[in-house]
Amino acid sequence: MSDRLQALSQGFSKQAEWCHLLGSPFSGALMDQSADALANGDDFISRYMPWWTGKTAGDVSTDVLPLRFLGCAHALALGGTALGDTASALAAHYPSCDGNGKPDGVWALALEAFAAHADFTKAYVTQPPQTNEVARAGALMPGLLELARLTQMPIATFELGASAGLLQGLDRFYYQFGDAAWGDETSPCHVSPQWNTSVRPPVEASLTIAARRACDAAPIDILNPDNALKVRSYIWADMAQRLSRLEAAIAIAQDVKPVVEDASADVWLEDVLGGTDPVPNQVRCVLHSVMWQYMPKDVQARAYAAIVQAGEMATVEAPFAWLRLEPEANNRPMRVVLAIWRGNGKCDTRILADSHPHGTQIAWRGWDDGTPVESPELVQVFD
Numbered sequence: 001m002s003d004r005l006q007a008l009s010q011g012f013s014k015q016a017e018w019c020h021l022l023g024s025p026f027s028g029a030l031m032d033q034s035a036d037a038l039a040n041g042d043d044f045i046s047r048y049m050p051w052w053t054g055k056t057a058g059d060v061s062t063d064v065l066p067l068r069f070l071g072c073a074h075a076l077a078l079g080g081t082a083l084g085d086t087a088s089a090l091a092a093h094y095p096s097c098d099g100n101g102k103p104d105g106v107w108a109l110a111l112e113a114f115a116a117h118a119d120f121t122k123a124y125v126t127q128p129p130q131t132n133e134v135a136r137a138g139a140l141m142p143g144l145l146e147l148a149r150l151t152q153m154p155i156a157t158f159e160l161g162a163s164a165g166l167l168q169g170l171d172r173f174y175y176q177f178g179d180a181a182w183g184d185e186t187s188p189c190h191v192s193p194q195w196n197t198s199v200r201p202p203v204e205a206s207l208t209i210a211a212r213r214a215c216d217a218a219p220i221d222i223l224n225p226d227n228a229l230k231v232r233s234y235i236w237a238d239m240a241q242r243l244s245r246l247e248a249a250i251a252i253a254q255d256v257k258p259v260v261e262d263a264s265a266d267v268w269l270e271d272v273l274g275g276t277d278p279v280p281n282q283v284r285c286v287l288h289s290v291m292w293q294y295m296p297k298d299v300q301a302r303a304y305a306a307i308v309q310a311g312e313m314a315t316v317e318a319p320f321a322w323l324r325l326e327p328e329a330n331n332r333p334m335r336v337v338l339a340i341w342r343g344n345g346k347c348d349t350r351i352l353a354d355s356h357p358h359g360t361q362i363a364w365r366g367w368d369d370g371t372p373v374e375s376p377e378l379v380q381v382f383d
């Protein structure tokens with residue numbers, strides 16, 4: 001086997017492990033089969049991503065190649081009969097398409113569907129995956145409740161890497177945090193993470209989102225049905241709960257009509273934080289989930305500088321906060337971290353929770369029992 005195929009196969013195998021670990025045996029099996037296809041000499045990457053110049057298994061992961069192809073196969077299955085025989089043969093196996101859920105031989109069918117829809121496949125895998133994961137709201141919302149409790153002020157949110165903007169509707173979801181609940185129970189979107197703690201978030205806090213803005217380097221207009229299919233395709237096909245939550249959030253988005261500005265977080269932050277004066281008696285909060293690692297180091301540094309600069313200018317009347325759900329410094333599970341500036345340039349940063357990457361399991365500590373961190377900086381080191 002060539003070094004290239006070995007690296008590719010290893011990278012896809014690694015993704016298979018993650019899929020199995022994160023509760024998607026169907027996707028895990030497909031990734032195992034794709035790793036075997038590569039090991040057996042079928043370099044489908046060169047057919048559909050001839051421009052890719054990576055060399056190592058690490059490059060395969062960094063450029064998220066496996067999830068590009070996994071998503072593309074799912075998109076073709078979801079297109080189903082409308083796309084012809086090869087796509088409907090694929091759909092017949094996909095749990096999300098009422099298929100039989102049996103993964104045996106599915107990657108071979110996916111390869112046939114890629115070949116029959118080569119232009120679609122090339123275009124799809126050219127874009128990095130964007131999983132807009134609704135359940136991550138279950139990790140961010142208790143952080144916003146803490147911020148509302150601590151400041152007693154309405155919050156203006158600035159979401160980075162908002163993708164299709166589904167979390168822009170997070171105050172329209174209903175939440176169950178252990179024995180505490182927040183929101184309108186009649187909401188179509190219920191978020192109820194496994195709450196691995198007895199600590200309750202402050203659901204009694206008065207939370208008002210006074211203003212909301214969002215950006216993404218590649219925003220998706222979720223009001224366009226073609227885009228909705230794409231967002232669906234990034235959810236693993238055997239994860240029924242995630243898919244139904246997504247549908248509910250897409251339905252809410254038709255009403256919320258999220259605006260996701262087309263901008264890189266660093267430039268956008270300089271613009272929106274530097275370009276507008278803080279409103280008295282309102283706390284400005286930059287928030288984001290699972291997007292920081294996608295920014296190059298220099299972009300991260302510029303975004304961080306813009307956040308700290310806004311924080312250092314905060315006052316008691318116009319505080320500033322940074323709330324995030326991100327993998328921090330090689331730590332898994334991910335962490336929910338809140339930093340608050342309330343004047344004199346002073347920042348108070350605490351780890352509020354550990355969380356599953358999809359927000360489905362949360363070990364909540366809250367602000368009062370949160371672990372203080374010396375610097376608000378988000379430093380990520382990946383193997």
Ligand SMILES: C[S@@+](CC[C@H](N)C(=O)[O-])C[C@H]1O[C@@H](n2cnc3c(N)ncnc32)[C@H](O)[C@@H]1O
Nearest residue numbers: 131132133161163216217218264265289291294
């Ligand atoms: C894994 S998705 C997460 C989306 C969403 N935050 C969530 O948790 O569901 C990462 C997002 O980061 C966006 N992104 C990558 N680089 C960016 C940048 N420099 N500025 C803004 N967004 C960026 C991608 O386009 C993508 O939508």
